[in-house]
Amino acid sequence: MSQPNLAPIPELYVSFDSAQKMRAEAADLTSWDLSSRQICDLELLMNGAFNPLKGFMTEADYEHVVDKMRLSDGTLWPMPITLDVSEEFADRIKLGQDIALRDQEGVILATLTVTDRWTPDKAEEARKVFGADDSAHPAVNYLHNTAGPVYLGGPVTGIQQPVHYDFRGRRDTPNELRAYFRKLGWHKIVAFQTRNPLHRAHQELTFRAAKEVEANLLIHPVVGMTKPGDVDHFTRVRCYEAVLDKYPGSTTTMSLLNLAMRMAGPREALWHGLIRRNHGCTHFIVGRDHAGPGKNSRGEDFYGHYDAQDMFREHEEEIGIKMVDFKHMVYVQERAQYEPTDEIPDRDKVTILNISGTELRRRLVEGLEIPDWFSFPEVVTELRRTRPPRSKQGFTVFFTGYSGSGKSTIANALLVKLMEMGGRPVTLLDGDIVRKNLSSELGFSKEHRDLNIRRIGYVASEITKNGGIAICAPIAPYAATRRAVREEIESYGAFVEVHVATSLEECERRDRKGLYKLAREGKIKEFTGISDPYDEPQNPELKVETEGTDVDNCAHQVILKLEQMGLIAG
Numbered sequence: 001m002s003q004p005n006l007a008p009i010p011e012l013y014v015s016f017d018s019a020q021k022m023r024a025e026a027a028d029l030t031s032w033d034l035s036s037r038q039i040c041d042l043e044l045l046m047n048g049a050f051n052p053l054k055g056f057m058t059e060a061d062y063e064h065v066v067d068k069m070r071l072s073d074g075t076l077w078p079m080p081i082t083l084d085v086s087e088e089f090a091d092r093i094k095l096g097q098d099i100a101l102r103d104q105e106g107v108i109l110a111t112l113t114v115t116d117r118w119t120p121d122k123a124e125e126a127r128k129v130f131g132a133d134d135s136a137h138p139a140v141n142y143l144h145n146t147a148g149p150v151y152l153g154g155p156v157t158g159i160q161q162p163v164h165y166d167f168r169g170r171r172d173t174p175n176e177l178r179a180y181f182r183k184l185g186w187h188k189i190v191a192f193q194t195r196n197p198l199h200r201a202h203q204e205l206t207f208r209a210a211k212e213v214e215a216n217l218l219i220h221p222v223v224g225m226t227k228p229g230d231v232d233h234f235t236r237v238r239c240y241e242a243v244l245d246k247y248p249g250s251t252t253t254m255s256l257l258n259l260a261m262r263m264a265g266p267r268e269a270l271w272h273g274l275i276r277r278n279h280g281c282t283h284f285i286v287g288r289d290h291a292g293p294g295k296n297s298r299g300e301d302f303y304g305h306y307d308a309q310d311m312f313r314e315h316e317e318e319i320g321i322k323m324v325d326f327k328h329m330v331y332v333q334e335r336a337q338y339e340p341t342d343e344i345p346d347r348d349k350v351t352i353l354n355i356s357g358t359e360l361r362r363r364l365v366e367g368l369e370i371p372d373w374f375s376f377p378e379v380v381t382e383l384r385r386t387r388p389p390r391s392k393q394g395f396t397v398f399f400t401g402y403s404g405s406g407k408s409t410i411a412n413a414l415l416v417k418l419m420e421m422g423g424r425p426v427t428l429l430d431g432d433i434v435r436k437n438l439s440s441e442l443g444f445s446k447e448h449r450d451l452n453i454r455r456i457g458y459v460a461s462e463i464t465k466n467g468g469i470a471i472c473a474p475i476a477p478y479a480a481t482r483r484a485v486r487e488e489i490e491s492y493g494a495f496v497e498v499h500v501a502t503s504l505e506e507c508e509r510r511d512r513k514g515l516y517k518l519a520r521e522g523k524i525k526e527f528t529g530i531s532d533p534y535d536e537p538q539n540p541e542l543k544v545e546t547e548g549t550d551v552d553n554c555a556h557q558v559i560l561k562l563e564q565m566g567l568i569a570g
C-alpha cells in the first residue's frame with residue numbers, strides 16, 4: 001500500500017472527436033437539467049473520483065449499498081449515488097433510452113442510458129445510510145424535501161467536464177493529481193479533507209500526520225456542497241491560500257474537490273477514503289467527528305465522536321488507503337503548542353485552551369477578539385471581511401401565519417421603524433404585493449405555494465447577501481419550504497422567523513377581506529386553515545400574539561428580538 005499505483009484510473013469521458021459528435025446527437029434527446037448536487041456527483045463519476053462506479057446506481061447496487069455498504073458485486077461502496085428525478089419526468093422515460101444530462105445553463109455534460117427506474121423507500125434510506133430518519137440531518141432533509149421521488153440508474157457517457165470559472169488552476173481530476181505525484185516522485189501522500197477554514201490546530205494536525213507517516217501532504221478541501229450555513233468556498237479558498245505559505249512548498253500541495261458532502265459521519269469517512277485513494281493518495285487523516293452533521297432533533301449527536309475512525313479501521317485494507325487517526329487537538333498554554341487531547345500527560349497541571357466552531361462563529365458575528373494562538377491573522381481578516389459583525393450584515397425577517405393574522409400590518413410597522421433607524425436599505429415582500437408582482441400566474445396548490453415562497457426566499461437571500469433587510473410576510477404554510485428558505489438565507493445572514501400566532505378562530509372572526517366566509521361557502525378552494533393545511537412553526541425565533549396586543553407593540557417585540565440577536569445596535 002505504501003508504493004502507490006499512480007497509473008491513470010478509468011474515466012467515463014469519450015474522446016474529443018466523439019464528444020463533438022455526441023454533443024450534436026444528444027441535442028435531440030430528452031434531457032434532464034441537473035441540480036447542483038447532481039452536477040457534483042456527475043463530475044466525480046466522470047473523472048474517476050467515484051471509480052469503480054460507471055454511472056448512477058442501478059436499483060440492485062442501490063439496495064446493496066443501502067443495506068450492506070457494498071455494490072451488488074461485493075465491492076465496498078458506502079454511499080448511494082443516485083439520479084433523483086420528478087415523477088412526470090420518470091414517466092416519460094422508457095428503459096433502455098438515452099437521456100442528455102445538462103448543467104443549469106443547458107450545456108450537455110453527459111448522456112445516461114437508463115437501465116433502471118424505481119421509487120425508493122426514502123425513510124429506509126435515511127435510517128440505514130444516515131442512521132436515523134430525522135430531518136435535522138441535512139442529507140435526510142435533502143432526501144425528503146429536495147430530492148425527487150423517483151431514481152433513474154444506468155451507465156454514463158461523459159461528454160465534457162462541468163465548467164468552473166473560479167480557482168481553475170486549483171482544481172484537479174484524480175488523473176491530474178496522479179500525474180503531479182508521479183512527476184514529483186511523491187510515493188506517500190497523506191490527504192486532509194476539510195470543509196472549514198484552516199486554523200492553527202488544523203495546521204498542527206496536518207504537520208504531525210505528514211511527519212508521523214513520513215509523507216507529502218495534500219490539502220484537499222471540499223468546494224462542492226458542504227453543510228448548510230458553512231463559510232462559502234470562495235472565502236475558504238482565500239483562507240487556504242493564505243495558510244499555504246506556512247507549509248513547506250516542496251512537501252505540500254492543495255487541490256480543490258468538487259464533492260457534494262452528505263455529512264454521513266462513519267459512512268462518509270469510508271467514502272472520502274475511497275475518493276482519496278482514487279486521487280492517488282496513500283494515507284488519509286480522520287479526526288474527531290469526521291463529516292459530522294451536528295445534533296439530531298433531540299439535541300444529541302448523530303454519531304459518536306470516534307465512530308468514523310472505528311469504521312474506517314475495520315475497512316482500511318479494502319479501501320486501499322491507510323488511516324492516520326487523530327484525537328481532538330487542543331492548545332496547551334504553558335508549552336504554547338497544540339497537542340492531541342489524549343496525549344497530555346500533565347493535563348492537571350497545564351492550561352488547556354480550545355475554541356469550538358460555535359464559539360468562533362459567535363466571536364465573528366459579535367466582532368469579538370479571536371486570539372492569535374487560535375488562528376492566523378490573515379485567516380481572521382478574510383473571515384471578518386466576509387462575515388462582518390451582525391449589526392452590519394443583512395438579514396431577513398420572515399413573518400408567517402394565517403390569512404388575516406396581522407402579518408402585513410406588523411410588517412409595515414416594522415418597515416417604518418427600521419427606516420426610521422436608518423443604516424441599511426429595507427424591502428418589504430408582502431404576500432399580496434409579491435403575488436401581484438412576482439407570482440401573478442400562481443394559484444394556491446401546494447406546488448404553487450412552494451414556488452411562491454421559494455421566489456420570496458430567493459429575493460430575500462439576494463437582499464440579505466447584499467447587506468439589506470428583507471421583511472417577508474406570506475402565509476408560508478409548509479414547514480419544509482420555510483426551512484429551505486431559511487437555509488438559503490442563512491448562508492448570507494440571519495433568518496428571523498416570526499410566527500404571527502393569531503388563532504384561526506380570531507382570523508375568521510376578523511375576516512377583514514371576507515375570504516373566510518367565501519372559503520366556508522366553498523367559493524374559495526384550498527383556503528389555508530379551512531380546506532388547506534398550515535404547519536405551525538416549531539421553533540420560530542419569535543412568536544407574536546396579536547389578540548389583545550396592539551400593532552405597535554407587536555412590531556416593537558420584533559425590534560427587541562433583533563436587538564437581542566445583535567442585528568441592530570441597541
Ligand code: PPS
Pocket residue numbers: 402403404405408431432435444448449450452453473474475476477513515524525526527528532
Ligand atoms: S402562500 O401560501 O404563502 O403562498 O400565500 P400568500 O402568497 O401569502 O397569499 C396569501 C394571500 O392570498 C389570499 N388568498 C388565499 N390565502 C390562502 N389560501 C387561499 N386559497 C387564498 N386565496 C386567496 C389571502 O388574501 C392571503 O392574504 P393575507 O395577507 O395572508 O391575508
